[in-house]
Amino acid sequence: VVNLCWLRRDLRLHDQAALYHALKAGQPVVPVFVFDTHILDDLEDKADRRVCFIHQALETMQQQLTAMGATLDVFHGAPEAAFEHWTTRYTVGAVFTNHDYEPYARQRDTAIAALLKDKGINFHAYKDQVIFEKNEVLKDNGDPYTIFTPYSKRWLATLQPFHYKSYPVERYAKYWYQQEPLKIPSLKTLGFTAVKTTFPAAGFPEKIITRYDQTRDIPAIQGTSRLGVHLRFGTISIRELVKKALDDNATFLKELIWREFFQMILWHFPKVEHASFKQEYDRIPWRNNAAEFERWCQGETGYPIVDAGMRELNATGFMHNRVRMITASFLTKHLLIDWRWGEAYFAAKLLDYDLASNNGNWQWAAGCGCDAAPYFRVFNPSLQTQKFDKELRYIRQWVPELDEFSYPKPMVEHEMARKRALEVYGKALAR
Numbered sequence: 388v389v390n391l392c393w394l395r396r397d398l399r400l401h402d403q404a405a406l407y408h409a410l411k412a413g414q415p416v417v418p419v420f421v422f423d424t425h426i427l428d429d430l431e432d433k434a435d436r437r438v439c440f441i442h443q444a445l446e447t448m449q450q451q452l453t454a455m456g457a458t459l460d461v462f463h464g465a466p467e468a469a470f471e472h473w474t475t476r477y478t479v480g481a482v483f484t485n486h487d488y489e490p491y492a493r494q495r496d497t498a499i500a501a502l503l504k505d506k507g508i509n510f511h512a513y514k515d516q517v518i519f520e521k522n523e524v525l526k527d528n529g530d531p532y533t534i535f536t537p538y539s540k541r542w543l544a545t546l547q548p549f550h551y552k553s554y555p556v557e558r559y560a561k562y563w564y565q566q567e568p569l570k571i572p573s574l575k576t577l578g579f580t581a582v583k584t585t586f587p588a589a590g591f592p593e594k595i596i597t598r599y600d601q602t603r604d605i606p607a608i609q610g611t612s613r614l615g616v617h618l619r620f621g622t623i624s625i626r627e628l629v630k631k632a633l634d635d636n637a638t639f640l641k642e643l644i645w646r647e648f649f650q651m652i653l654w655h656f657p658k659v660e661h662a663s664f665k666q667e668y669d670r671i672p673w674r675n676n677a678a679e680f681e682r683w684c685q686g687e688t689g690y691p692i693v694d695a696g697m698r699e700l701n702a703t704g705f706m707h708n709r710v711r712m713i714t715a716s717f718l719t720k721h722l723l724i725d726w727r728w729g730e731a732y733f734a735a736k737l738l739d740y741d742l743a744s745n746n747g748n749w750q751w752a753a754g755c756g757c758d759a760a761p762y763f764r765v766f767n768p769s770l771q772t773q774k775f776d777k778e779l780r781y782i783r784q785w786v787p788e789l790d791e792f793s794y795p796k797p798m799v800e801h802e803m804a805r806k807r808a809l810e811v812y813g814k815a816l817a818r
């Protein structure tokens with residue numbers, strides 16, 4: 388009898404809750420992974436950076452497992468088919484996995500738990516990708532928080548060393564199921580091609596984090612950790628990161644709490660995946676001009692800071708947070724295009740794409756999300772440039788033609804667009 392540990396967004400062999408519990412249970416453990424066709428088939432870009440990243444992470448784990456006489460067992464297809472396969476190949480006692488809070492994942496896990504139950508196999512799931520989940524940080528009256536600042540205060544007040552204690556997976560290494568290494572399907576078999584990219588390192592960038600509060604808003608320098616993708620796929624442990632952040636930088640810790648805040652919002656209010664958190668904002672008559680949207684996507688708005696951001700995203704799969712805020716505000720306020728269009732574009736491009744964070748931040752930018760402030764904030768691209776990229780170092784990197792006479796005029800005039808946005812929002816919300 389073996390136990391399976393189903394890996395998803397927790398692609399590491401250290402400090403990993405489900406793995407720890409699976410090995411500790413004392414039966415041989417087979418780590419398994421599904422390249423889920425429900426997800427892969429929806430990806431239009433067959434040179435998707437995320438698929439490459441996952442593939443590399445699996446190859447790294449495979450090397451570590453092979454050295455211990457064990458192997459990953461990777462399936463390409465639907466999760467249901469994967470478990471039919473594995474329950475035929477092995478005599479399975481139980482399946483261990485970590486919680487995933489996205490609506491699709493919740494539905495998938497319920498279906499798999501039911502399928503396993505029919506076969507008499509238990510399904511155990513653990514908290515791993517956050518410090519606090521679901522109902523662990525609530526208001527005194529038992530309601531979930533919907534405003535960040537009080538949530539973060541409560542989060543910090545609840546935190547004990549126990550919450551970020553590592554899971555010593557190594558202690559139970561003798562329970563890895565021993566078998567010859569199995570082949571991981573190649574990217575080509577999966578229908579994808581490799582991307583020439585170096586992914587950010589999975590280590591803790593000490594120098595950046597200690598100065599984070601001073602450097603994080605300057606897009607021209609590498610003043611942020613670039614750990615987003617690692618948090619997304621679990622190639623680093625949130626507990627190790629929080630431990631370091633507590634010692635090194637309170638501002639950085641706050642960003643990690645933002646991440647948990649949006650995960651918590653998505654868990655309690657799964658409707659936000661498609662609808663505005665503040666329902667009345669779905670009355671806004673978006674202009675949704677397709678040609679204007681295309682100019683935004685391509686970084687051809689005539690606003691250098693917006694264009695630089697979009698071009699950075701298109702070229703690298705990353706965009707600096709400050710510029711994400713500026714480009715998102717521009718799309719929703721200056722162009723009055725539905726935040727869902729922008730959200731979908733970022734979802735297709737961002738290496739660190741995460742439903743909860745992307746959705747939460749887009750709704751924040753559009754004014755319809757979890758935010759105490761009203762919708763009046765309209766970022767002024769020129770003022771933002773003066774404040775955060777005064778010497779145009781970031782902009783010149785992505786918009787080298789800036790100094791030529793041919794640089795296009797702004798596609799909308801700022802003051803007109805600002806007034807139009809306030810008017811359209813105001814009217815829609817007054818009804």
Ligand code: FAD
Binds near residue numbers: 618649708737
């Ligand atoms: P750092 O500044 O080093 O922060 C460390 C970590 O904290 C990040 O990796 C991330 O996990 C978390 N974090 C930081 N800021 C936020 C935030 N505002 N909300 C939630 N978590 C945060 N972040 C994503 O992880 N995935 C997304 O799909 C995503 N989409 C966004 C869309 C818009 C419109 C905006 C304005 C922001 C979005 N963010 C998203 C948040 C933020 O921009 C990125 O997390 C950050 O830029 C990633 O770079 P970093 O790893 O260097 O972050």
